[in-house]
Amino acid sequence: MSKILVFGHQNPDTDAIASAIGFSYLAKQKFNLNTEAVSLGQSNEETKYALAFFNIELPRVIKSAASEGVDTVILTDHNEFQQSISDINELNIWGVVDHHRIANFTTANPLFFRSEPVGSSSSIVARMFKENQVEIPKEIAGILISAIISDTLLFKSPTTHKTDQTIAQSLAKIAKIDLKTYGLSLLKAGINLTSKSEKELINLDAKTFLLNEKSVRVAQVNTVDINEVLTRQEILEKAMKIENEQNGYSDFILMITDILNSNSEILVAGENNDKIEAAFDVKLKNNHAFLKGVVSRKKQIIPQLTI
Ligand code: MN
Ligand code: MN
Numbered sequence: 001m002s003k004i005l006v007f008g009h010q011n012p013d014t015d016a017i018a019s020a021i022g023f024s025y026l027a028k029q030k031f032n033l034n035t036e037a038v039s040l041g042q043s044n045e046e047t048k049y050a051l052a053f054f055n056i057e058l059p060r061v062i063k064s065a066a067s068e069g070v071d072t073v074i075l076t077d078h079n080e081f082q083q084s085i086s087d088i089n090e091l092n093i094w095g096v097v098d099h100h101r102i103a104n105f106t107t108a109n110p111l112f113f114r115s116e117p118v119g120s121s122s123s124i125v126a127r128m129f130k131e132n133q134v135e136i137p138k139e140i141a142g143i144l145i146s147a148i149i150s151d152t153l154l155f156k157s158p159t160t161h162k163t164d165q166t167i168a169q170s171l172a173k174i175a176k177i178d179l180k181t182y183g184l185s186l187l188k189a190g191i192n193l194t195s196k197s198e199k200e201l202i203n204l205d206a207k208t209f210l211l212n213e214k215s216v217r218v219a220q221v222n223t224v225d226i227n228e229v230l231t232r233q234e235i236l237e238k239a240m241k242i243e244n245e246q247n248g249y250s251d252f253i254l255m256i257t258d259i260l261n262s263n264s265e266i267l268v269a270g271e272n273n274d275k276i277e278a279a280f281d282v283k284l285k286n287n288h289a290f291l292k293g294v295v296s297r298k299k300q301i302i303p304q305l306t307i
Contacts, residue, residue, distance in 0.1 A: 018147035046190025054142030
């Protein structure tokens with residue numbers, strides 16, 4: 001049987017990697033598919049920490065399916081084509097497991113499509129193991145729970161669904177971890193920002209969205225000290241402007257998210273500062289503004305923007 005690649009979005013976060021690993025395993029067991037979980041970019045520090053903790057190898061990074069001799073793929077943790085593999089338009093999509101808005105997505109053939117407005121794609125994958133009565137191996141439970149912690153910021157994000165905690169607790173038993181202790185060390189592993197250049201920071205967790213036919217880049221960095229990141233504002237802004245010019249983005253929005261207090265500062269570079277001010281009912285001062293209680297790009301940034 002020909003191989004099917006399973007992957008999450010570009011600039012993968014822990015959920016992109018974990019949901020691909022988890023669903024790839026499930027698809028082998030349940031649907032007898034010849035799947036391989038791969039990645040569309042280098043794993044971040046948080047993901048590396050989780051993979052090492054549960055003794056899972058880093059997935060291979062691939063650039064196109066054609067170069068792998070593969071014509072069928074499974075998408076997890078995304079569906080928008082501009083966030084996917086470079087040759088997505090040429091490929092057959094076997095299925096999707098996701099928890100984002102559906103946009104810029106069409107297929108030639110019928111497919112398996114599972115989307116739920118829950119905290120993490122990995123929550124859906126964990127639920128699918130149960131539905132299909134497939135036992136979850138310890139290391140898979142570990143990586144899935146890591147993704148739920150990461151996406152929900154340990155259940156503090158408004159994207160958290162009430163089922164996420166229940167699922168996480170049952171996964172914690174299988175993975176043999178204390179949810180809170182492990183969760184905090186996982187989140188901390190992802191916030192070592194000082195070792196990163198400004199260009200790296202703005203690309204760590206960045207996604208492109210088509211909003212009113214404009215291409216808008218929205219990046220997010222997690223921190224415990226917003227001001228520490230803002231001391232680098234000048235160089236961050238320069239790096240954002242370069243990204244805009246090189247990629248045709250009308251605007252670049254950087255969310256600097258305080259994971260302890262659940263707020264974000266946005267730093268913006270682009271053509272539509274007035275529209276950004278209107279969208280969030282704030283006044284930008286020196287290109288940045290504080291958004292109280294905002295931590296979720298998908299729920300508290302993207303739907304508000306119509307640039
Ligand atoms: Mn993700
Ligand atoms: Mn996710």
